[in-house]
Amino acid sequence: MNGWVEAMRFSTFFYTFKQGVKNIWRNKVFSLASIATMSACIFLFGLFYAIVVNFQTIVREVESGVxxxxxxxxxxxxxxxxxxxxxxxxxxxxxxxxxxxxxxxxxxxxxxxxxxxxxxxxxxxxxxxxxxxxxxxxxxxxxxxxxxxxxxxxxxxxxxxxxxSDIAANTLTDFNRLIGYVSAGIILILLCVAVFLISNTVTTGITVRREEIAIMKLIGATDYFVRSPFIVEGILIGLIGSAIPLVLLYFMYRRLIVYVGDRFIWLSNMLRFLPVNQVFSTLVPVALLLGVGIGFLGSRLTIRKHLKV
Amino acid sequence: MIVIDNVSKAYKAGIPALNGISLHINTGEFVFIVGDSGSGKSTLIKLLLKELEPTEGDIIINGRSLNGIRHKQIPRFRRNIGVVFQDFRLLKDRNVYENIAFAQRVIATPSKKIKRRVPMMLSMVGLAAKYKSYPKQLSGGEQQRVAIARALVNEPKILLADEPTGNLDAHNAWDIMKLLDEINQKGTTVLVVTHNLEIVKAMKKRVITMRKGVIVSDERMGGSNEI
The missing domain is CATH 3.30.70.3040 (Alpha-Beta Plaits)
Incomplete structure (x- = not known):
């Protein structure tokens, strides 16, 4: 408990945060690899999410006619x-x-x-x-x-x-379910890869800082203090890795709506895209939370395995 | 202040690294621990820092039994003990100031106090002018001074020095010993593990000699034939 209180002190929090950022900088290659994987993962998640919510809306419209x-x-x-x-x-x-x-x-x-x-x-x-x-x-x-x-x-x-019409009902239901399963499967695999890569990055960080950690322990650093920079590192990778694809997706989605609206007017009756704000008001918090969650999980698991304090 | 009561430590079944040693070190004492490699000196230091648990017996520091300290309480316990090593163990990517401040940051000392304490420690070890230097820009003696400043910045009651002159030439070794003596004069209990018999003899301090895990002599004014 005392360690936690110490960790929450502003100067300590700032120091821990700075060390987390330094960890990322020290292991640039691994950090970049983790951020790239996380970005790919969240990008696909966002892409599937946008497809699924739009498809669900179309299905709902079709369903309302059945x-x-x-x-x-x-x-x-x-x-x-x-x-x-x-x-x-x-x-x-x-x-x-x-x-x-x-x-x-x-x-x-x-x-x-x-x-x-x-x-x-x-x-x-x-x-x-x-x-x-x-x-x-x-x-x-x-x-x-x-x-x-x-x-x-x-x-x-x-x-x-x-x-x-059993065919209409079953086809819609099955297709909806198929898209859901496929996207969940792909996202799950990517999430596992992201956790694995973050774990690798944090392991490298721990190896590089082994001497510093040993000194910290001898000086009287609490477990929280020793572990926190690595947690911060994981969370930051997750956060950056989810923010980048969100920005990309936002602009891509916005352009797509305009493009389809301009070039394929004949499609507008059957293919009506949800407004960008409606999609992103849910996608942004979910994707950021997902990124932070994966980052936290990846670093937490690694610390438990490799950092005996 | 430090009571070692019938302590044994065996790493594996067989010859123990420490075999039933008992020792009493008073507050403010300066004690040398000498002995050959494998005599149990390093094991003793590790036991005092609670890096290891004794197989038998107990160690009491400042009236507190180390056997009764739980894992979560170890950091607080260690803040009462400063440690200096033969290889200095400074952080190479940080300058002198940051190396000393690091010891305070680790225990969540407020920034104001860090800004006050670090220059004080630098002056004490005679490195005020080199606060911006990095370890590789310093001589061995200077690096050890930084390590001593770092060990003392949190005002521990005890200073453990494991071969502090092992990597230094005779001149620097003497300077470091004088510095440790000054620190002791100010009230800190100092425990030095060393091979440097010349210094041990000259310092005329209490000398504990170890061999094969047992204490073979304990002299108040060291420098006997046993050494």
């Missing part, structure tokens, strides 16, 4: 339909539902199939060919829950048929 359609049994009264509607509303998977009456269904049909020959639809007002086509279009919060919802809807009394 609907399950519920048709009623012949002769179902309006009240019974409303009752089924109320039961559907209670489901957490449902984001919204739209009721389409038989008349609206016929009108919609007409717009598609009798376009330009609307007079052909005349005479059907009293004899709607789609009289049994009243239905609910149900939209979900997450298409992954489609099969659960369909099973539930099929069990409802008064429901004749439930139509859904």
């Amino acid at each position: 609907a399950v359609t519920v048709f009623f049994e012949d002769g179902t009264s309006k009240e019974a339909m409303e009752q089924i509607g109320a039961q559907i509303d209670k489901r957490t998977e449902v984001s919204r539902k739209v009721f389409v009456s038989a008349e609206e269904a016929w009108e919609e049909f007409g717009k598609v199939y009798f376009s330009g020959a609307e007079n052909m639809m005349e005479g059907f007002e009293e004899d709607n060919p789609l009289a049994e086509s009243a239905h609910y279009e149900i939209y979900m919060n997450d298409v992954a829950s489609q099969s659960t919802l369909v099973t539930y809807l099929q069990s409802l009394e008064g429901v004749r048929e439930v139509r859904s």
